[in-house]
Amino acid sequence: MADETLDASGLNCPLPILKTKKALSKMDAGKILDVISTDAGSVKDIEAFCNQTGNKLMSTVEDGGKYVFTIEKV
């Protein structure tokens, strides 16, 4: 179960990434963030974001054009 949820639905590049960064910066290490996005580009982008920042992408779930990314803050 996520500690925080960020709804980035309807937002386009780079807003889901910027909002994710902001949300994570307010959280403690080890906490879990769920990011909801409708931007198909964010599938690759959230993965790249996690690769570069070291945060852990635990899962990506797609449900009819809606994506849920579960990220663990490092």
Added chain:
Amino acid sequence: MSDDNNKMTIIATKGTFDWAFPPFIIASTGVAMDKEVTIFFTFYGLNLLLKDTSKLRVTPIGNPSMPMKMPFGPKWIQNIDFGPKIPNILWNIPGADILVTYLMKKTMAKHGVAKLDDLRSMCQEFDVKFIACEMTVELFGYSKDDFIDGVEFAGAASYFDEAATGNHHLYM
């Protein structure tokens, strides 16, 4: 995660509404991904630092392949690309740039693209460093009061100081 290799610089040289976006998009994403980013604004790029960005325009003049689709109206009209269909000379009609800019803003809002001023504030919130080229500020007769707060004024040598490390240096 701050080390010398994490530095990134952008030279922003264009001052039209459309070209205002790439420097701010790349810069804000860069800092979100732990880079330390500096944008050096020179020549027409200075427009992007003005307090009032409402005068920025986009025009299809000299850009005949610009896609132009209506952001509203019946689906079949929205699917038509008017860009290549309209002779480029017609875009010289006074006011055409205002119309095209308005339509681009509508299209962006519809697609959830950030507003220019919001994207710029986010860059500042994330500590992107903004440097305005002092020489072109004087050349174009700007006053420092024309620009938003938090802008540094310096010259080309300062750009090199910023770009001395890191491996991402982009010209836009």
